[in-house]
Amino acid sequence: MSTVHMTVNGSRFTRDVPDATLLVHFLRDHLGLTGTHVGCDTTQCGACTIIMDGLAVKSCTVLAAAADEADVTTIEGLADGDRLHDVQAAFREHHGLQCGFCTPGMIMAAVDMIRRHGGVLDEATVRHELEGNLCRCTGYHNIVKAVLAAAATYRDRDVTAL
Ligand code: FES
Ligand code: FES
Numbered sequence: 001m002s003t004v005h006m007t008v009n010g011s012r013f014t015r016d017v018p019d020a021t022l023l024v025h026f027l028r029d030h031l032g033l034t035g036t037h038v039g040c041d042t043t044q045c046g047a048c049t050i051i052m053d054g055l056a057v058k059s060c061t062v063l064a065a066a067a068d069e070a071d072v073t074t075i076e077g078l079a080d081g082d083r084l085h086d087v088q089a090a091f092r093e094h095h096g097l098q099c100g101f102c103t104p105g106m107i108m109a110a111v112d113m114i115r116r117h118g119g120v121l122d123e124a125t126v127r128h129e130l131e132g133n134l135c136r137c138t139g140y141h142n143i144v145k146a147v148l149a150a151a152a153t154y155r156d157r158d159v160t161a162l
Contacts, residue, residue, distance in 0.1 A: 002065035008033065009077030017064050024048040026064035027074060035075040035104050039134070046133030049105035049112075050074050056112035058132070075104035078111070087111050087150040096146035098137040109133050110147045119154030121147065 002021075005014050008031060015030045027033045027050070036059060039047030048060040051073040078085035084092065087110050097103045113121065113129045126147045127140065135143060 002068070004064050004068050006064075006067060006070055006072055008072045009074060015064075019063075019065055021064040022060055023050075023052075023062040023064050023067050023072075024059035026067075027059060027072070030064075033074050033076050037101055037104055039101060039105075044132075044134065045102070045105070046109060047102050047105040049108040049133065051108055051112060056109050073108075075107060078107070085111075086153055087114070087147075090146040090150035090153070091143070094142050094146035094149055096138070096143040102133060102135045106130070106133050106135065106143055110150060113147065114151045114154050117151070119151045119157070121151040123148065126151075 001016050002019050003014065003016050004026065005012070008027065013031060015026070017026060017030060024036055024038055027036050036050055037047035038060060039045035043058055043061050046058060048058050049056050050059045052062070052067060052070050078088060087107050091097055091103065091107060096106070109130060109132070113126070117125070123144055126144050130140065130143065130147070
């Protein structure tokens with residue numbers, strides 16, 4: 001067993017978990033944050049993407065014990081009460097989802113992408129950066145539109161607040 005301390009969405013948690021517990025299962029099964037999805041067992045789909053210590057990571061590839069003392073943001077940490085985060089709002093406005101299974105990972109990857117690029121993105125860059133996130137239904141067109149629209153709203157704003 002490992003004792004894991006973690007700050008998730010601004011709250012501090014401590015849990016004793018088996019050593020082999022993956023971060024995604026820690027979030028879903030031990031903290032009840034089921035917005036982070038599991039879409040594969042091969043580290044390919046990106047449905048499990050979260051932000052850890054400021055960078056997007058696939059939480060199915062990280063042991064919970066290896067994330068001890070990490071600062072994690074999941075999809076549940078983006079909205080402010082009933083007010084959607086701007087990236088979430090852009091996905092809704094531009095119909096960037098159908099079944100929605102990939103959406104939490106897409107949005108977390110988009111948040112990371114917009115932050116790293118300071119809101120300056122073009123279509124080719126968005127498509128390239130989303131290579132690690134698979135959608136089985138939308139053909140990506142509206143997802144890319146949503147990411148570009150969200151990025152545009154951050155061009156003149158402080159992206160560190162994303
Ligand atoms: Fe993590 Fe698919 S569940 S990449
Ligand atoms: Fe992405 Fe369906 S909306 S898998």
